[in-house]
Amino acid sequence: IExxxxxxxxxxxxxxxxxxxxxxxxxxxxxxKATYDFMxxxxxxxxxxxxxxxxxxxxxxxxxxxxxxxxxxxxxxHISIASTFDFGIFGIPMVGADICGFFGNTTEELCARWIExxxxxxxxxxxxxxxxxxxELYRWPAVAEAGRRALSIRYTLLPYFYTSYQRSVxxxxxxxxxxxxxxxxxxAVVDNDWQLLVGSSILxxxxxxxxxxxxxxxxxxxxWYDWYDYSVTTGAxxxxxxxxxxxxxxxxxxxxxxxxxxxxxxxxxxxxxxDFHLIVAVDEHGAAAGELYVxxxxxxxxxxxxxxxxxxxxxxxxxxxxxxxxxAQPLSKxxxxxxxxxxxxxxxxxxxxxxxxxxxxxxxxxGLSIDLNIESIVTFI
Numbered sequence: 001i002e003x004x005x006x007x008x009x010x011x012x013x014x015x016x017x018x019x020x021x022x023x024x025x026x027x028x029x030x031x032x033k034a035t036y037d038f039m040x041x042x043x044x045x046x047x048x049x050x051x052x053x054x055x056x057x058x059x060x061x062x063x064x065x066x067x068x069x070x071x072x073x074x075x076x077x078h079i080s081i082a083s084t085f086d087f088g089i090f091g092i093p094m095v096g097a098d099i100c101g102f103f104g105n106t107t108e109e110l111c112a113r114w115i116e117x118x119x120x121x122x123x124x125x126x127x128x129x130x131x132x133x134x135x136e137l138y139r140w141p142a143v144a145e146a147g148r149r150a151l152s153i154r155y156t157l158l159p160y161f162y163t164s165y166q167r168s169v170x171x172x173x174x175x176x177x178x179x180x181x182x183x184x185x186x187x188a189v190v191d192n193d194w195q196l197l198v199g200s201s202i203l204x205x206x207x208x209x210x211x212x213x214x215x216x217x218x219x220x221x222x223x224w225y226d227w228y229d230y231s232v233t234t235g236a237x238x239x240x241x242x243x244x245x246x247x248x249x250x251x252x253x254x255x256x257x258x259x260x261x262x263x264x265x266x267x268x269x270x271x272x273x274x275d276f277h278l279i280v281a282v283d284e285h286g287a288a289a290g291e292l293y294v295x296x297x298x299x300x301x302x303x304x305x306x307x308x309x310x311x312x313x314x315x316x317x318x319x320x321x322x323x324x325x326x327x328a329q330p331l332s333k334x335x336x337x338x339x340x341x342x343x344x345x346x347x348x349x350x351x352x353x354x355x356x357x358x359x360x361x362x363x364x365x366x367g368l369s370i371d372l373n374i375e376s377i378v379t380f381i
Contacts, residue, residue, distance in 0.1 A: 010024065025054055025055060028056065028059075029058065029062075032059055040300075047299065049064065050064065051065070051123075052064070057091070059092060060091040060092035066096055067084070067095065067096070070101055071103045072132075081117065085174070088176050088177065089174055093122055094123050096118065096122060096125060099126040099127065100118075101128060102127060102128050104132065105133040106135050108140040108142055111135055115143060116150045116206055116248075117196070117206035120150070120202075120204050122165075124151075146246065149247060149248070149249065155271050158268060159276065159292060160198070160259045160260055161175065163260060164198065176196050177199070177200075178193065179192050179195055179220065186220055186237055192218060200254065201253060201281075202251060203251070203253075206249060207244045216240070217242050218240075219235030219239075220235050222235050222284070223281070224254060230337055232337075255281050255288070256281065256282070257281050257290055258288045258289060258311060259279040259281070260291075260292040260309075262329070276332070276333075277331065277333030278290075278331065281337040282338040282339060286338075287311060287312040289310050291321070293306055293307075296325070303325040305320070305372075307327075314339070314380040315377060315379050315380070316380075317376075318375060318377075329372075333365065334368065335363075335364050338362060339362060339380065342358075343356065345368070345378065345381075347370055347379075354366065354368050
């Protein structure tokens with residue numbers, strides 16, 4: 001198929017002498033700009049959500065992107081991951097592919113595997129063409145269960161996703177990242193185009209081959225905690241064979257990181273009303289760091305707040321970096337990955353009645369009520 005199939009010849013010249021080859025996608029970009037300008041005029045100070053398939057350099061400031069008309073094939077499932085990486089690096093962080101495939105009829109196995117990885121696309125949508133077999137996630141038991149599990153993780157991590165989006169706005173860092181972005185000095189990850197990192201701290205190792213029930217996942221050096229049971233894998237820049245039954249997606253939390261989270265609800269709006277919790281995953285030295293960004297989620301000139309998070313020597317420091325936004329929900333739960341034998345918790349020197357549960361070498365602390373708008377020191381004994 002020629003590049004100019006079903007469109008203007010790429011060799012055509014515009015009135016100013018510019019080749020169509022060099023400016024073809026500017027049309028889609030200018031459509032995005034016109035739509036953005038209208039929406040911000042019609043709804044002053046309200047953020048827009050505009051989704052485009054035709055983008056150009058700079059479109060990420062205006063719109064989100066989906067990767068176009070893929071097919072319900074295992075090959076396109078694989079390609080979707082690399083395509084998501086590409087557009088994150090192009091400066092369009094809110095990007096994703098049509099989950100379960102656009103053209104052709106998907107299968108229960110393919111759709112289950114696709115939603116498992118698609119739940120971690122920055123833009124996550126199940127979508128297909130007219131006259132294709134319906135593929136809503138509830139149509140197959142395995143797909144419904146795979147979707148519930150993966151989307152529950154996504155909704156739990158919405159504050160982490162949101163913080164990662166703001167980092168993208170301020171620094172240009174993609175939300176969905178290849179391993180090489182975080183580990184550029186590890187030669188083995190240069191051509192790894194199927195595992196993905198969400199931000200710097202969540203490693204997703206999907207199944208992308210039909211019939212597979214295990215996955216050979218690459219673990220960079222360091223500690224990596226299983227999302228589900230908190231067991232730890234000590235990465236050695238090598239592959240580790242992981243069990244991957246049909247309804248399961250392997251997700252690991254990187255040691256040395258602190259992730260903000262909330263209890264998941266049925267919608268993003270309802271999830272935002274839930275109490276916060278932190279996932280503190282310590283490294284080999286027993287330390288971890290992270291951050292939380294919060295604003296109103298709707299307006300352009302919103303107040304905002306950056307909260308700096310640090311853990312060392314069985315002490316969690318919550319520091320106010322900048323901003324005046326009032327965070328309404330308290331911090332009520334802490335998951336301390338790799339921290340065992342916690343018996344007491346105090347906040348700013350005052351003992352609490354928090355409940356503490358030991359789980360597989362880690363500790364889960366509930367029953368807290370910590371104000372995230374002020375500086376706090378949480379001590380564990």
